[in-house]
Amino acid sequence: MEEKRIGIVTVLYNSEKVLDDFFDSLKRQTYRNFILYVVDNASPDNSLEKAKILAADCKFETKFIANKENYGVAKGNNQGIINALYDECDYVLLSNNDVVLEDDTVKKLYAGLIEADADMSVPKIYLYNSTKLWCAGGKYNRFNNNTVHFGYNKEDCEKYSKLKKVSYAPTCFMLIKNSVFYDVGLMDEKFFVYYDNTDFVYRSQKLKKRLFYIPDSQMQHKESVCTGKRSDFFYRYVYRNRVYFASKHRKFWKLKYLEDLIFDKTIRAIKMKNNRGQHEIVSKALKEGYLLGSKK
Template sequence: MHLPSVAIVLVNWNNLQDTLDCLESLAGMEYREYGVILVDNGSTDGSLEVFRARADVDFIENGENLGIARANNVGIARAKERGFQCIMLLNNDTVVAPDMLTHLVDVLESDPRVGVVGPKMLYHSEPDVIWYAGGILKPWRGDAAHVGYEEKDRGQYDEQCETDYITSCCMLARTALYDELGGIDPYYFIYFDETDFCVRAARAGYRVVYVPRARLWHKVSRSMGGVGSARYWHHYMRSRAYFLGKFYPWPNRGVAYLWIFLHDLPRCMLRFVRKGVFDRIPAYLGGLYRGLTGR
């Protein structure tokens, strides 16, 4: 049986140890037809010296922090140059199961209509707690949510199914599909970039499939200072507002704007004040403004 070659694109930004842990887990995979393309976004933590010396990765230095979307596009371009048949975008703060890529490739190759596949994703700190078991778009809120988020994994999401999006924490697709769709929209710095890609794939007639037999463990938002940091809120709201304006027409967009301004915004502002994390306020508002204006 022919096994397609897979380029695994990792983006590193001052996460040396996480990336080393990820590479170690990749080396233990049973699927061997792969190569690692490691894109560095201007790290200053010693990553450059370490990875320049490694022969097991194709190392690309951006010299500055381009964000995850643009850095992934750099990796995708290198994978196309090298003739890989498939490309898997993978967060560098993950540890993969030995059979993860085998299961993903099996499903991708089972049907030409399958365009994008992704695994079940669990917390690295709590290996039996779900972070992602499928994705749901919420058009009237201009938002998206992970299925099974923070639920204990009891096998309740072990049925393979189509889903609204695969998170780019781990997303596998054929190189031809990245070509057809023009890669990842470079406007996104982080967040919603994969959702955008999956929506475009579905609109082009491809299936987006969640594969629960494939598993990984995610350390979650390490490069963003953790979920809930000022950096997180800025980029999440910027990407969310841009995604909403790009894909949803009126009146859907109008209702979503009402939800954000009358529900989400006051609730978050109150939470930030109560917790005394006042730096989140300009971060949230600035991200929302930039997303709405396309800046």
């Protein structure tokens, strides 16, 4: 099978501790025709310096984009995507750097995309150092504007070993035809981080782009190593962006009760823990997301 050129895009922010495994994974790939685009969002640690040292020991081409401030994951991905398209890459592979790949992850992901005649493809993703799944494809829940990862935290089994079309998957490792970006557009940079991928995939599905889950392609994910799950940062952007996402895609958003319907369980849970600080963060995030959506 002919190897088309793939542009692998990864965005750094406090990524220093995961880069050894990431670069080692890429060095061992049996699929060789790719360029790595490393976008650093002014990481306060030594992410950029570490990436340059590791890249010097690799045979594949690496291009660096060093931002002077943190522009967010959405814009960082866009910078890499634009460079990959400019370099005439046939496909763009959006990749977190907190991942560990099998030697044939990219090869099988590409082969699966071709076999399924897909526009986009995603692998089977395990929780790091575990036989439990992080994501085996997914779907979008229209009731609460959230997403579902098939198989999350469950032991792998035959159920998750079938190639299939899915309506959602995270872009932490997603292979995408270059034509998709010309039709769907780039990431919405207003999201900054979180829900930018949900928005992109949702827009792609509205245009009937074919997204397939390729179970033969496998990898591990060190979930939330760089951003910190359930941190104040997490609460602000997840809940702000869920509101903004709803305002973009739900026609009845102006009915204020929808906001309460989506979030009251979360707010009550925070109140029960007597965490006034996080309650204030979520309350402000809801208002921020509502105002952001009102400006579109």
